[in-house]
Amino acid sequence: MQVVLYIFTCILQANLQINLNTMKTKQNILVTGASSGFGLLVATRLHNSGYNVIGTSRNPGKINVPFKLLELDIANDDSIKSFSNELFKHISQLDVLINNAGFYLSGLAEETTIEQGKQQFETNFWGTIKLTNELLPNFRRQRFGKIITVGSIMGLFNFPSAAYYGASKHALEGYFKSLRFELNEFNIKVAMVEPMGFKTGIISNSFVAEGKINDYDNYRGKIEKFSKDLFENSPEPTPVINTLLKLIEEKDPTFSHPVGKGASVFWAIQHFAYKTFENSIIKNINKFNN
């Protein structure tokens, strides 16, 4: 009798484990900007782990990926609408939204046109918010879900030559900090990942300030060399992908997740000893004297 009971318990446990695994691997995960960089890597890792991944790109026909890739331009209202209609033809519930799409506008603040600055916000800030808003009624109906947004370490502090980029990422931090409280009511979890510089397509896909003011020639020269050095020596993006995967698995993640060598130390120094932080950045830039 005891043997029968033992076998019965084992079968029950095995079944339970299979069901839990099935539940885990059948989560629907949406990754925006999945044609390159962090998005492509995380979407591929998730797909290979058995999740049902839907990625997005403005030109989905241009590349071959192992997961479903739908068309979406987050800077275009019509594109967001038609994407959302298309998305729910493929899935009935959305477990996780990874807001990853974005680009980098570099250049000294005064040399950047307001039009360029607006375009930066149109994608990085408004595009992210508009897509999130479009999907929120669905998340609320479900009474569960997770929204993970890829911000930047430049959303926690900033460097020269990144005024609009950093501002767009700071704005995301502020927005999602507030939204996190509001969505907690509905069991929808909100978190951010704030990477330092990592090797992706971000530099080749970046835009540069259109204006030139002679007064800045010397400083611009130093900053360009400083930035080039930073990006050329940036590491492979594995830690960012691992952090995103961890956040998907976590039941109740905390809000902020800086990633990269010294990210947390940097954050703490600028928070508690801003002058020290500032001086170390200036010292590093001055190494590149023309």
Ligand SMILES: NC(=O)c1ccc[n+]([C@@H]2O[C@H](COP(=O)([O-])OP(=O)(O)OC[C@H]3O[C@@H](n4cnc5c(N)ncnc54)[C@H](OP(=O)(O)O)[C@@H]3O)[C@@H](O)[C@H]2O)c1
């Ligand atoms: N790499 C870094 O060092 C770093 C550091 C901190 C934060 N980040 C952030 O990480 C995120 C991903 O960037 P990445 O480094 O992986 O760069 P990436 O290789 O250039 O990838 C950017 C992705 O965003 C998509 N995208 C750009 N504009 C879009 C738009 N208007 N609508 C929809 N999709 C758009 C691109 O897709 P399509 O061109 O196919 O549409 C592409 O898949 C960005 O939010 C970036 O700000 C990167």
